Amino acid sequence: MSSSAKSSIPLRVFKLLSGFGLATTLLVLLMVLTWLATLEQVHFGLHSTLNKYFHYKEFLVFPDAGVISADLVGKRLPPLLGGYWVCALLVLNLTLGGVIRMRKGWKTAGVLMAHFGIILMIVAGGVAQLQEERGVMMLSEKEGDVYPQVADFAQSFTETTVEITEIKDGKVVGPVHLVKDAYYLDLEGDQRRTVRLPKLPFDLELQTYLQNSRPMSASSMAPQRGEPVVDGWFLFALDPEKETERDTPGLHARVLSRDGQRSEPFLLSVPVFPRPPHTVDVDGRTFVIRLDKRVWPVPFQVRLTDARSEYHPNTMLAKKFESDIVRIEDGRESKVFIEMNEPMRHAGLTFYQRTMMNGAMDSERQATISGFEVVRNPSDKWPEYSIYLSGFGLCLHFLMKLWIFLFRGRATPSTKA
């Protein structure tokens, strides 16, 4: 009788979860998911493909048949376990099998280190997916340009918010009230939702969210799909961009005053170019309401002093993008240099050189506007630590095996089968 037959159920479960069989299956599955996601992003763009394959909400993934042939786009293939859950199981399998169950000794030291490193790396990926915040800060060298010279905020690439601000005598009064996109992202068709705003003299009714849209004048183009026309304008739905950050979402809204009156509907749309927001008067107070990419604060100010772009001579091939900035924190100023491959890391945030461009007034090739990608990721450096660990472990193990192969393996006498 085999030993497994005597095993208790928990022990058998433990063996299953820590076994090579599960490890192999998960590794192959993860490879297949990666392959499918790579091919599928050609048709659907990166952002939506990632959400489909690797988001924790997706327990099962139905690959699109477009990966086989472009003619089959839209048809579904049999389901696979979602990437997030494959990784989670892999961490469990690695911990149980590759750390706890594995024999410990100098012969397995390298593999153990590699397993620890990989666990750290996958955990870093999970933490990043749950905690990472990402945005862009555009700064200009000159005051009064299209972008500010000093800023203490970053703007999200994909998330939006409805911002409500009270205005008096042309000035902002009190705090800005924000409605997160979680309140309206799921509003399809005629679906509507009332958002209670207890600190304001009205509530908002939100309806029909469009991931990518453009306000169109009804006089230039008649609505094709029965879109509501407001003041001669309607939101024309566009196909989502493959690069989701280029989408300009749109939303329909109404103001519900406390006496139960519903205002006429109005359109909210992320502006491609600066545009005056929607204004409402309630109880003698004036509010402006706008939809824009979510802004999140940075705990210090950043001033751009010099943006430099350099091209390889007589070409349009970028050679260097670099910026001199001043970080202003509690009145103290520190000069910082940022360039490609050399970000600024400070206060849990990382500033990367993302883009360079000329201001509206500049005709020279020398840039005057610098764009920084601002990232808050608690696990920013974990992958680096993990590679030191697993790289060293793998090299150690590989060299040990090579040693055995070279100096013991050769001694094996040859036999005829």
Added chain:
Amino acid sequence: MKTVVGRWIIFALGLSAVGWIVMTALRDSRPEGGVRSVKDYKPWEKETIEVASLLPIQDGGRVKPLGTYAGFTMLRLHGARSMEILGKDGAKVRLKPLDWMMDCLFRPSLAVDLPTFRVDNSEVLDAAGIKSKSRRDRYSYRDLSAGREKLFQLSNSYREIARRDPKLLKPVEQQTMDLDGNVQIFESLVGYLGFARGGLLGGASPEGKLLDLSETMKAAGKLRSEMEASRNTGKPPSSEVQTIMGLVEQAANSSKNSLFFFPPPNQEDTEWLSAGNRIYHVFTGTTREPQQAIDDIRSLETLARSLDGGEAKFREEFAKFEAGIVSRAKERGEYRSVPLEADYFRKNWFIYALVWFLLAVLSAGVMFFTGRTLAGRISHWATVVFLVLGLIYLVIPIVKRSIIMERPPVGNLYDTIIFIDMAIVIFALLVEWMTRKRFVLGITPIVAAFLIVLARRFEVGEGKDHLNPLIAVLRSNYWLSTHVITITLGYASGLITALLSIVYVLLRSLGLDGGDASLRRSITRAVYGCVALTLTLSLIGTVLGGIWANDSWGRFWGWDPKENGALMIVLWSLAILHARLGGYIKEWGLHLASIFGAMVVGFSWWHVNFLGVGLHNYGFAAEKVGAVYAFYAVMWTFILWGGIACWLEKRAKKEKTPAAVKETAEV
């Protein structure tokens, strides 16, 4: 009997692979279509070409010898680095890039009859109303001139379509645009020194004098003042001034956008100047050294006209012109690698490497049939020596390229091909040194030769200089020498692993190993070790790439297709190792999985470049993806072959010893 048949099968397979390589290499070096006759053509003297080869110019963001510029321009227009014609008295002449470039610049009347343009699809010419020959052929500028205007119009309309959505373009439309672009490049070359040959008026006056542009440039100040006065007063300038300024503008425009011959006067300026820049700057008063600019233009005039006095006189003038440019380039410290680069292209290192590898194939063939006899031992050592010589002829140009580029050897796809070729040969020699079983020596030279042909074909297909500098985000020697080298070595390791497994499948399935368990075990252990090496290199390379991406783009992992490809290699290697450790696969399984690994490497190395998305997207033409599918098909054939052989072996075992069913089948 079975062994003999097996040997002949292997021999036939090897022969057809080598035959394909040799035929491709020969076809690439032979002209297509009939040999064109250019009856007045007299070749340039060797000494003249030698002098011209070291003239530095700035192109593609760096200073390079004129020969390099000529080579890649000819490659783009002509699709090859040499051209064969029948010259004066029907003599066969082989033109190299510099000969052709010198004709374009100094003998345009001959250049227009050279079969410069390679046209891969005659429909392009039919649409432009140009008389076509066979579907693929070569044409001179004179052949195309009848439909020049139509070609330009068609190209413009297709450009409009491409601007809206490049995917709407049909291949023939893209080819029309390409041909139009090539014709424009040719026109800019033959027109560049028009002002120098025929003066500002394009020929001599009735008195037999030429109106030199350099002389006119001396009066630039006066002409400028007159134009300024006319602007201030609102009165038009005199008709003479208007005519001269129009001619000057025409001359400057025709020599402005290419061939940047002249180092700038200011040490801080990085952009070299073309003849057109020189002319413009003098007439607009925007140069610090007007006299030097005038001297430069005069030297071009003297040079262009000196050809009338014979080639020796021309050579003398060329040497003088070149000496002036070289001394200025040296002062700026920009001449350092020019002689080295000229030498690099002159030596044709990769062709010699190809010859060594083909010789290694021959000696491996002899070794294959002679076994452990004296002839077998001699051919074994000959194979090793030829492989080492081939390796040396790969390493030298790779090192030279690194010195010229001032960066580690891998920075673009072309670099990866030659680097992987080198790494595969090194890995194979190491495996041979460690196992002494010869099994790797037969297949390695074939693959090494194939990769050289692939590199040449890729270079011809791209038609661009792969020594040019890299974009900003890639300009990090630290990351290029760690991440890029490691990941490329991972590809090489993955491929050599699959090669070893292919050898295993062939030897075992055809009975060539004679049932030698020791040999089988050696190959299996080598494959296992190579899978581990692939994993180590790919994992370290991938994560280093992630750290680099984190510093450059603000994310460790971006699910970019190239990153995904590398991750897939890691995952597949891990899956193989874990399946082997768990006993889910044995010898056959390990080898078939390792051949599948070559497809994963192929996907990561080549296929993702055709997807048209991601940061590593090279913008390849989608129709070339067929070559990748052909590679997959070959690998699937070996997997299928191995699978069938494994199944037959199992069945035979069962039939022989029914009682021995208990024996574990190796799957």
